[in-house]
Amino acid sequence: MASGTSTVDIRRSADRGASTTDWLQSRHSFSFADYYDPANTHHGLLLVNNDDIVEPAAGFDTHPHRDMEIVTWVLSGQLAHEDSMGNSGVIYPGLAQRMSAGTGVQHSEKNGSDSEPVHFVQMWVLPDTAGVTPSYQQQEIELTNTLTPIASGAIDAAVTVGNRDATLYGARLQPGDSVTLPRARFVHLFVARGTVTLEGSGPLAEGDAARLTDSGGRVTADADAEILVWEMNAGLGGV
Numbered sequence: 001m002a003s004g005t006s007t008v009d010i011r012r013s014a015d016r017g018a019s020t021t022d023w024l025q026s027r028h029s030f031s032f033a034d035y036y037d038p039a040n041t042h043h044g045l046l047l048v049n050n051d052d053i054v055e056p057a058a059g060f061d062t063h064p065h066r067d068m069e070i071v072t073w074v075l076s077g078q079l080a081h082e083d084s085m086g087n088s089g090v091i092y093p094g095l096a097q098r099m100s101a102g103t104g105v106q107h108s109e110k111n112g113s114d115s116e117p118v119h120f121v122q123m124w125v126l127p128d129t130a131g132v133t134p135s136y137q138q139q140e141i142e143l144t145n146t147l148t149p150i151a152s153g154a155i156d157a158a159v160t161v162g163n164r165d166a167t168l169y170g171a172r173l174q175p176g177d178s179v180t181l182p183r184a185r186f187v188h189l190f191v192a193r194g195t196v197t198l199e200g201s202g203p204l205a206e207g208d209a210a211r212l213t214d215s216g217g218r219v220t221a222d223a224d225a226e227i228l229v230w231e232m233n234a235g236l237g238g239v
Helices: none
Strands: 009-010 017-020 024-028 046-054 059-065 069-076 080-083 090-091 093-100 105-111 116-123 135-140 148-152 166-173 178-193 196-200 201-202 207-219 224-232
Touching: 024 080, 046 105, 046 178, 059 080, 069 080, 069 166, 069 178, 090 093, 116 178, 166 178, 166 207
Parallel strands: none
Antiparallel strands: 009 207, 017 024, 024 046, 046 116, 059 105, 069 093, 069 116, 080 090, 080 105, 093 135, 148 166, 166 224, 178 207, 178 224, 196 201, 196 207
């Protein structure tokens, strides 16, 4: 890990960008779609952290992606996926999904239920190598009160991403449970559900995030919580 000044940047849920329609409530941690802030485009290798709620029988029609590692994590409900590689199915809580867009892929994502909304977080990181053959992977994983690898290009995880410097962890915490964040060049902590306290920075509510640089820390649950943590040992351009 390169040495540097340790920083912790707290980003509150209400300050995120938003896309809202009659069927979608989407909150963007970084510039995305019609929300653009030149000072808020990424943290480390993480370019997208979208927190989406899609109404029943609605969703994203077929659209293209290229040269991006896309990880989807469902918090509640069912997300139906179809892509131009021939993959189709329903993603549900506890099923990790990764799509490597590579030279180009098209896919759709729609609520798999006619009666209940689906709530999911979608995250994009840059690949090590552009122009690879597109691929898809999904795998069930059970989160516990320790940091469990969901997706990684560095260590064993439920699914693999094409970047050797990126690992996504998840944990489900009960009140009083604590986990220690990795100390890495860049760390992104997202509170997907519940409330936690980040040592030295105070409480974080649902939808809040912490962007850590050359830093770590301890997270303790104040209520039942689910957290998603990216450990990134490089940033854009390998810096």
